[in-house]
Amino acid sequence: MPVLWLVLIILGIAVVGYVLGRSRALASAGGDSRRLHSLPGYYGANAALKSIVPAAVVMVVWLLAQPLYVTSVVSDMIPETSIAEGSSLGLVMSEVRRTAEGLDNAVGLGLMTEDFARNARADLGDITQRLRDAGQIVTSEVTQPIMRAAQQFRVMNATGNLLMTGVVLVLAVVGMLWGMRESGAQFRARNVVESGILALLVAAASIAILTTLGIVLSLVFNTWEFFKLYPAADFFFGLEWSPSFSGRGGSSELGIVPLLWGTFYISIVALAVAIPIGLFSAIYLSEYASPRVRAFAKPMLEVLAGIPTIVYGLFALLTVGPMLMRVFGDDGLGWMQSGTAVMTAGLVMGVMLIPFVSSLSDDIINAVPQALRDGSYGLGATQSETIRQVVLPAALPGIVGAILLAASRAIGETMIVVLGAGAAARLSMNPFEAMTTVTAKIVSQLTGDSDFASPEALVAFALGMTLFVLTLGLNVLALYIVRKYREQYE
Amino acid sequence: MTDASLNSVPAAPRSRSLHTVDERTRKRNAAEKRFRVYGVTAILIGIVFLAVLAVSIVRSGMPAFSRMVVEIDFVLTQEQFDEAEAQLMKTSAYQAYFNAALQESLNAAGVSVPFDESAVERILGKTGGILREFYRENPDRLGQPVSFELPASSRVDGYYKGRVTRDTIVDSRFLMKSDLDIVDAMHDAGILKRGFNWTFIQGTDSGVDNPGGAGIGASVIGSFFMMIVVLVLSLPIGVAASIYLEEFAPQNRFTDLIEVNISNLAAVPSIVFGILGLAVFIQFMHLPQSAPLVGGLVLTLMTLPTIIIATRASLKAVPPSIRDAALGVGASRMQAVFHHVLPLAMPGILTGTIIGLAQALGETAPLLLIGMVGYVAREYPDSLVAGFTEANSAMPAQIYTWAARADVGFYEKAWGGIIILLMFLLTMNIIAIILRRRYERRW
Numbered sequence: 034m035p036v037l038w039l040v041l042i043i044l045g046i047a048v049v050g051y052v053l054g055r056s057r058a059l060a061s062a063g064g065d066s067r068r069l070h071s072l073p074g075y076y077g078a079n080a081a082l083k084s085i086v087p088a089a090v091v092m093v094v095w096l097l098a099q100p101l102y103v104t105s106v107v108s109d110m111i112p113e114t115s116i117a118e119g120s121s122l123g124l125v126m127s128e129v130r131r132t133a134e135g136l137d138n139a140v141g142l143g144l145m146t147e148d149f150a151r152n153a154r155a156d157l158g159d160i161t162q163r164l165r166d167a168g169q170i171v172t173s174e175v176t177q178p179i180m181r182a183a184q185q186f187r188v189m190n191a192t193g194n195l196l197m198t199g200v201v202l203v204l205a206v207v208g209m210l211w212g213m214r215e216s217g218a219q220f221r222a223r224n225v226v227e228s229g230i231l232a233l234l235v236a237a238a239s240i241a242i243l244t245t246l247g248i249v250l251s252l253v254f255n256t257w258e259f260f261k262l263y264p265a266a267d268f269f270f271g272l273e274w275s276p277s278f279s280g281r282g283g284s285s286e287l288g289i290v291p292l293l294w295g296t297f298y299i300s301i302v303a304l305a306v307a308i309p310i311g312l313f314s315a316i317y318l319s320e321y322a323s324p325r326v327r328a329f330a331k332p333m334l335e336v337l338a339g340i341p342t343i344v345y346g347l348f349a350l351l352t353v354g355p356m357l358m359r360v361f362g363d364d365g366l367g368w369m370q371s372g373t374a375v376m377t378a379g380l381v382m383g384v385m386l387i388p389f390v391s392s393l394s395d396d397i398i399n400a401v402p403q404a405l406r407d408g409s410y411g412l413g414a415t416q417s418e419t420i421r422q423v424v425l426p427a428a429l430p431g432i433v434g435a436i437l438l439a440a441s442r443a444i445g446e447t448m449i450v451v452l453g454a455g456a457a458a459r460l461s462m463n464p465f466e467a468m469t470t471v472t473a474k475i476v477s478q479l480t481g482d483s484d485f486a487s488p489e490a491l492v493a494f495a496l497g498m499t500l501f502v503l504t505l506g507l508n509v510l511a512l513y514i515v516r517k518y519r520e521q522y523e
Numbered sequence: 524m525t526d527a528s529l530n531s532v533p534a535a536p537r538s539r540s541l542h543t544v545d546e547r548t549r550k551r552n553a554a555e556k557r558f559r560v561y562g563v564t565a566i567l568i569g570i571v572f573l574a575v576l577a578v579s580i581v582r583s584g585m586p587a588f589s590r591m592v593v594e595i596d597f598v599l600t601q602e603q604f605d606e607a608e609a610q611l612m613k614t615s616a617y618q619a620y621f622n623a624a625l626q627e628s629l630n631a632a633g634v635s636v637p638f639d640e641s642a643v644e645r646i647l648g649k650t651g652g653i654l655r656e657f658y659r660e661n662p663d664r665l666g667q668p669v670s671f672e673l674p675a676s677s678r679v680d681g682y683y684k685g686r687v688t689r690d691t692i693v694d695s696r697f698l699m700k701s702d703l704d705i706v707d708a709m710h711d712a713g714i715l716k717r718g719f720n721w722t723f724i725q726g727t728d729s730g731v732d733n734p735g736g737a738g739i740g741a742s743v744i745g746s747f748f749m750m751i752v753v754l755v756l757s758l759p760i761g762v763a764a765s766i767y768l769e770e771f772a773p774q775n776r777f778t779d780l781i782e783v784n785i786s787n788l789a790a791v792p793s794i795v796f797g798i799l800g801l802a803v804f805i806q807f808m809h810l811p812q813s814a815p816l817v818g819g820l821v822l823t824l825m826t827l828p829t830i831i832i833a834t835r836a837s838l839k840a841v842p843p844s845i846r847d848a849a850l851g852v853g854a855s856r857m858q859a860v861f862h863h864v865l866p867l868a869m870p871g872i873l874t875g876t877i878i879g880l881a882q883a884l885g886e887t888a889p890l891l892l893i894g895m896v897g898y899v900a901r902e903y904p905d906s907l908v909a910g911f912t913e914a915n916s917a918m919p920a921q922i923y924t925w926a927a928r929a930d931v932g933f934y935e936k937a938w939g940g941i942i943i944l945l946m947f948l949l950t951m952n953i954i955a956i957i958l959r960r961r962y963e964r965r966w
Contacts, residue, residue: 037908100809130809227857231771237763238772241784241831244824248795251802310565317562334569339952341885343919344580344941347926351934352579384572391569415551417558438790445792447888452926472794476891479801497798501791508790 036096039198043088043205047081050209054080058216071223079222080212082229088205092197099193107186111178125179132183133190252501255494262488263287268495274458274469276478276489287492289499291458295468299379299454300443302464306383307439311390312432318391319398320420331395338388342448349373349381349453361465369465371455376464378454382443389439397431398424430518437511441504447472471496580941586684587939590735591675592718593647593709597624597654601665604658614651621650625714632712642702646709647673672718677735677932679706683717686931723939728900728921734932737925739940741900745815745915746884748904752819752911753826753883758876760823761830762865768831769838770860789828796825797889805893813894813914821893822883829882833875837868842966870962877955881948887919895920896927918944 055077062068069076108126216222260268263285271288314334318327354372361369361376369376401424409419425432455467456477478493485491539545544552599620607616622640643650650673658665674680678698681687692700709715726738764781772778800821804810810817841864849859890896900916916924918940925937 097808223855227855230857231767234763234767234771237760238767238781240760240764240827241781241788244788244799244827245784247803248791248799251799251807252795255802310568313562313565314569317559317566321559321562330566330570333573334566337569337573339881339948340576341887341919341944341948343885343887343922344576344945346887347922347937347941348576348579350926351583351938352575384569384576387569387572415555417555418551420558441790442792445794447792447794447891448923451888451891452923472792472888475794475798476888479798479892480894480896485806494798494802497795501795504790504792505787508787512786 035194035198036092039092039201042202043085043092046202046205046209047085050080050084050212051077053209054078054213054216057213058218058220058222061216062218069218070221071226075222075226076212076216076220078226079215079220079229080209082226083208083212084205085208086229086233087208088201091204092201095193095197095200099190099197103186103189103193106189107182110182110185129179129182129186132179133186136183136187248501252494252498255491256498258486259488259491259495262491268492272460274474276492285489287488289471289496291460292469292471292474292496293499294460295375295454295458296444296470296472298375298464298468299382299450299470300440302375302379303382303386303443304436304440306380307386307390308436310383311387311439312394314387315391315394315398316420316425319395320416320424331392334388334391336388337384338392340385342385342446345381345385346448346452349377349449353377353381354453357465368463371467373453373455373467374465375454375468378450379464381453382446382449385446385449386439386442389442390435393435393438394428394432397428397435400431401427430514434511434515437507437514441507441511444507445472445500445504447476451476471500475500580938580945583935584938584940584942587723587935587942588720589717590720590722591680591683591715592672593625593675593715594670594672594718595621595625595628595714596668596670597621598668599654599658599665604662604665607655614649614655616651617654618644618649618651621654628714629709629712632714642699642705645698645702646675646679646706648676674722674735675706675715677733679715680735681932682706683710684935686935723936724943727902728916728924730899731928731930734928734930734936737933737936739918739921739936739943741903742916742918742921742940743943744903744910745818745895745900746917746919748815748910748915749819749822749917750880750884752816753822753880754876756819756823757826757830757879758872761827761876761879762834762872764827765831765834765838766860766865769835770856770864785828785831788824789832792888793825793886794888794892796821797892799824800889801892811912811914813898813916814912815915815917816911817893818890818895818917819911821889822886825886825889826879826883829879830872830876833878834868834872837871837875838864840871840966841867867964870958870964874955874959877951877958881951881955884951885919885944885948887923890917890920891923896924899924918947 055073058069058076059066059073066073104126107129111125111129268287268289270290271286272290273286273288274291276285276287314330318331322330350373354374354377357374357377357380358369358372359365361367362372363369405423405427406419409423410416414422450470450473454469454473456469456473457467458469458474459466461468475493475496478490478496597620603620607613607620610616618640622643625643653673654671657669657671676698678687678692682692682698682703687698689700689703692698692703706715722736723738725740726736727741728738729736764785768778768781772781800817804817804820805812810820845863845867846859849863850856854862894914895916898914898916900914900921904910904913904915922937922940922944925933925940
């Protein structure tokens with residue numbers, strides 16, 4: 034892993050820079066650190082930062098840009114004619130990448146000389162065989178254009194890596210020398226280092242923006258690709274979901290309506306479980322419970338929020354599903370065909386959401402000032418009347434916010450529905466039937482074998498986009514309601 | 524005069540004592556009591572759910588930690604070893620020796636059942652290979668009695684765990700109904716007994732038709748490498764971001780933008796992070812699929828908001844007097860933060876980080892999308908770098924893989940995996956609680 038070595042070498046240069054910068058500054062002050070502008074360590078840190086930061090930035094940018102550039106050059110080399118029917122440029126490129134990797138392995142194992150790997154033109158059967166010997170999976174006989182492209186790919190990557198190593202090392206050394214040159218008694222090293230650190234802090238804080246940008250861009254680009262292959266109107270208003278698995282497209286029906294219906298139905302069942310239980314728990318814990326009961330029950334409910342969703346998923350699949358089958362299945366009422374159903378997933382998801390509703394509502398109910406309650410008691414109301422007619426209305430915006438947040442959790446929940454809700458997309462009112470959700474289909478479309486350029490795989494990004502917009506909308510709405518209608522008690 | 528009160532009939536004077544309860548008060552009191560009962564019921568339902576969950580995890584998961592083993596004292600002499608090595612079918616020669624020893628110890632225990640070698644092979648699998656490997660590695664044990672513990676096949680295991688019964692068993696090449704007589708006899712003789720299933724803890728994932736040999740060890744290592752990536756990236760980045768936002772950021776649009784982004788990222792569904800990881804790290808950057816490195820990067824992005832929120836809270840809890848004192852003796856703002864505020868906030872930051880890591884450890888959905896499900900983790904990584912860059916599974920992904928397999932024997936493994944996962948989470952949370960109790964300071 035040459036990149037690892039490069040990083041270690043840069044760090045080494047930085048350490049050398051620290052020591053040299055510090056000692057040079059001390060020497061310039063005649064060994065008396067009181068005559069320096071800053072503490073001696075800052076001169077060292079200055080040299081170290083100047084050797085690390087530019088080199089690291091260049092390295093990261095280079096590592097990101099090089100594959101893009103190489104891919105675009107190499108894919109220009111592949112003639113239209115060599116892309117087989119039903120294949121795509123993306124598939125051919127991954128074949129090229131595999132071949133190049135195979136060549137690397139073969140050279141590494143000593144099955145080929147470097148010169149042969151670079152220049153071999155003829156006898157492709159022999160090369161394919163050697164690649165197989167090197168343990169590389171090559172799907173079919175390597176064709177002439179792919180071989181040429183793979184060779185070009187390797188050469189360009191090798192030159193690129195060499196260039197990068199050179200540039201980065203030169204930058205690191207130059208930075209170190211620059212930092213050392215500056216190290217004199219009059220140089221304001223602390224101010225320079227501190228503004229450098231501030232810049233690093235800003236960069237760290239900006240990662241949040243970059244992540245959001247990454248999410249939005251990856252969703253938008255791929256959704257755009259999807260809508261080029263599949264009409265948007267059919268996606269948003271189609272009543273049928275039946276992707277074909279041949280990967281050819283055309284015969285797939287990719288309508289989102291059944292998935293949205295499944296999502297909403299399961300979320301509604303979940304909220305029907307979570308809202309009453311969560312709300313009444315919150316009321317009891319904040320208004321009635323003695324400190325000892327509260328100290329026991331509140332953490333107990335919050336444990337439910339700390340359990341990983343895969344555990345709930347398995348619980349739905351293996352415990353709740355069979356339990357419901359015993360009551361509502363063919364042996365019981367005969368309403369249920371299989372253990373995976375809207376009811377199974379909804380119930381379990383409801384349990385998972387109880388602490389979301391109860392904790393948030395608890396905080397909000399506690400924030401209602403005691404004076405309101407005292408006023409109500411003074412008029413002769415009982416405790417429950419006070420809660421229903423005074424406390425709850427005062428806390429309502431916050432409670433609605435909590436419920437909306439729980440709803441957004443329910444819509445975005447994946448593992449419970451993947452394991453507990455079934456895989457069939459259908460529009461039905463029967464809660465004992467298997468249905469599927471947006472998240473479950475994202476998983477199934479992206480974990481299959483279908484190629485990433487096909488509409489069957491790309492549809493997952495459109496689904497993800499829908500999910501992102503829905504949950505974001507709910508969160509923003511929740512925040513808005515809380516801010517707008519919150520009573521300010523002073 | 525139209526004053527209504529003049530014409531209205533004055534209310535009848537109360538004829539009863541205030542101490543006797545009238546109809547209306549009784550109703551109100553009943554409503555009060557009902558309301559209270561609703562609250563208690565709600566909490567009880569929540570706790571009952573928790574209890575059912577816990578019981579079903581323990582009940583279904585504990586069997587994964589035990590398995591049926593045949594324990595037998597076995598002596599192989601040098602001559603027998605040489606003779607077996609000289610044969611063409613070496614492992615079956617060993618197997619013959621083993622069967623002879625097994626039959627002898629059955630006879631010694633006074634059991635007499637029709638003994639047939641193919642039945643033993645169905646019950647114990649091919650034993651010859653294990654024996655041969657052992658004696659080739661330890662030639663000095665030749666001629667000495669060695670106690671072997673050989674795992675019984677997963678059907679036999681299922682027979683003792685109740686998955687397979689005499690009524691439901693169908694004769695197949697895996698197990699015949701008649702084999703159960705031998706199994707019972709061996710069990711009565713004390714040769715076949717229950718042992719701790721080390722394979723489950725140390726082993727790696729097995730193929731789809733061998734639930735008995737499946738272990739969670741490799742995916743624990745995968746999770747471990749992922750958590751290292753998460754820790755190394757999210758702690759410094761999260762702390763740096765929080766320090767900027769809490770101590771240095773001016774009130775402007777850029778700061779607002781960052782704040783809004785962080786609170787939104789905390790609410791984005793985890794599967795969307797998986798899509799991000801797939802599109803950016805795998806499709807765009809061509810990082811290796813199903814590698815702990817990629818999983819760690821995705822989970823880092825998910826954990827950052829948690830760590831930032833916790834860190835900001837504990838930075839905020841450090842009173843301004845500390846900063847003022849540091850500035851007063853001539854520290855720069857940067858020095859005041861790094862030398863004084865940050866060390867005081869450290870316990871809170873570490874608590875938040877551990878809780879964030881625990882969340883990341885249990886997260887499954889994003890791992891499905893970066894390819895950790897299709898991959899069968901058959902091997903431990905063979906070097907430190909390979910641990911990060913080579914395909915592996917992670918605990919939650921492994922549990923999902925087992926739950927999705929057709930063989931019922933894997934369900935037990937999935938529950939067992941959950942017990943191990945929850946034990947890790949519990950440990951992490953307890954450490955966080957201890958840290959908080961021990962070092963939390965009220966100003």
